Amino acid sequence: KAGVTQTPRYLIKTRGQQVTLSCSPISGHRSVSWYQQTPGQGLQFLFEYFSETQRNKGNFPGRFSGRQFSNSRSEMNVSTLELGDSALYLCASFPGTSGGETQYFGPGTRLLVL
Amino acid sequence: AQKVTQAQTEISVVEKEDVTLDCVYETRDTTYYLFWYKQPPSGELVFLIRRNSFDEQNEISGRYSWNFQKSTSSFNFTITASQVVDSAVYFCALKMGAQKLVFGQGTRLTINP
Numbered sequence: 001k002a003g004v005t006q007t008p009r010y011l012i013k014t015r016g017q018q019v020t021l022s023c024s025p026i027s028g029h030r031s032v033s034w035y036q037q038t039p040g041q042g043l044q045f046l047f048e049y050f051s052e053t054q055r056n057k058g059n060f061p062g063r064f065s066g067r068q069f070s071n072s073r074s075e076m077n078v079s080t081l082e083l084g085d086s087a088l089y090l091c092a093s094f095p096g097t098s099g100g101e102t103q104y105f106g107p108g109t110r111l112l113v114l
Numbered sequence: 115a116q117k118v119t120q121a122q123t124e125i126s127v128v129e130k131e132d133v134t135l136d137c138v139y140e141t142r143d144t145t146y147y148l149f150w151y152k153q154p155p156s157g158e159l160v161f162l163i164r165r166n167s168f169d170e171q172n173e174i175s176g177r178y179s180w181n182f183q184k185s186t187s188s189f190n191f192t193i194t195a196s197q198v199v200d201s202a203v204y205f206c207a208l209k210m211g212a213q214k215l216v217f218g219q220g221t222r223l224t225i226n227p
Contacts, residue, residue: 033214033215035215042217042218042219042220043205043217043220045214045215045216048214055212056212056213056214058214088157090157090158090159092159092215099145099147099209099210099211099212100145100146100147100164100166100209100211102149102161102164103161103215104161105151105158105159105160105161106158107156107157107158108157108158110157
């Protein structure tokens with residue numbers, strides 16, 4: 001089975017721009033979670049989607065948004081980028097049908113905001 | 115509130131030494147799940163183990179072993195006969211049901227040849 005894929009792997013943007021990151025889950029998985037990883041804050045939960053519905057949301061400003069498509073692929077968008085948005089964005093895939101399932105992570109997208 | 119504490123920020127050992135990574139968690143729920151992930155320099159989080167709160171049996175997988183003790187709310191990870199390839203950041207994580215994964219701050223492990 002193919003693993004979780006994330007595109008692009010690296011991205012450089014300037015303040016004020018917006019960015020869209022993509023995540024393709026493992027085949028058969030219907031849930032996707034997004035996490036932001038920074039040296040200062042560690043791994044923080046952004047949101048979780050299941051069957052195109054946002055099921056859970058972390059404590060991030062409204063500039064961070066996401067969506068999931070009918071094929072379970074997910075995108076997250078960050079508008080009006082700030083320097084502090086520079087981070088590794090990780091996507092995780094899991095079946096989503098019961099609690100406590102193992103989440104399998106993709107390679108991440110490294111975003112640098114200048 | 116749920117919380118995971120990995121008190122060891124960095125550990126450095128010489129190859130072939132045994133090393134234990136500590137993880138202490140806090141939760142009021144009786145049903146929960148604990149995980150360990152490895153993050154090599156490439157950045158991807160690699161799943162190592164999952165344990166539910168009703169299964170306190172210790173687990174061994176090759177050179178890796180895990181000690182789960184509910185009495186002390188700990189889920190420690192031991193690498194026996196460490197190797198350079200074990201160098202990475204290791205994360206312990208906690209999840210209750212459908213809620214989010216909560217990660218510890220991670221322990222950076224360096225194995226020196």
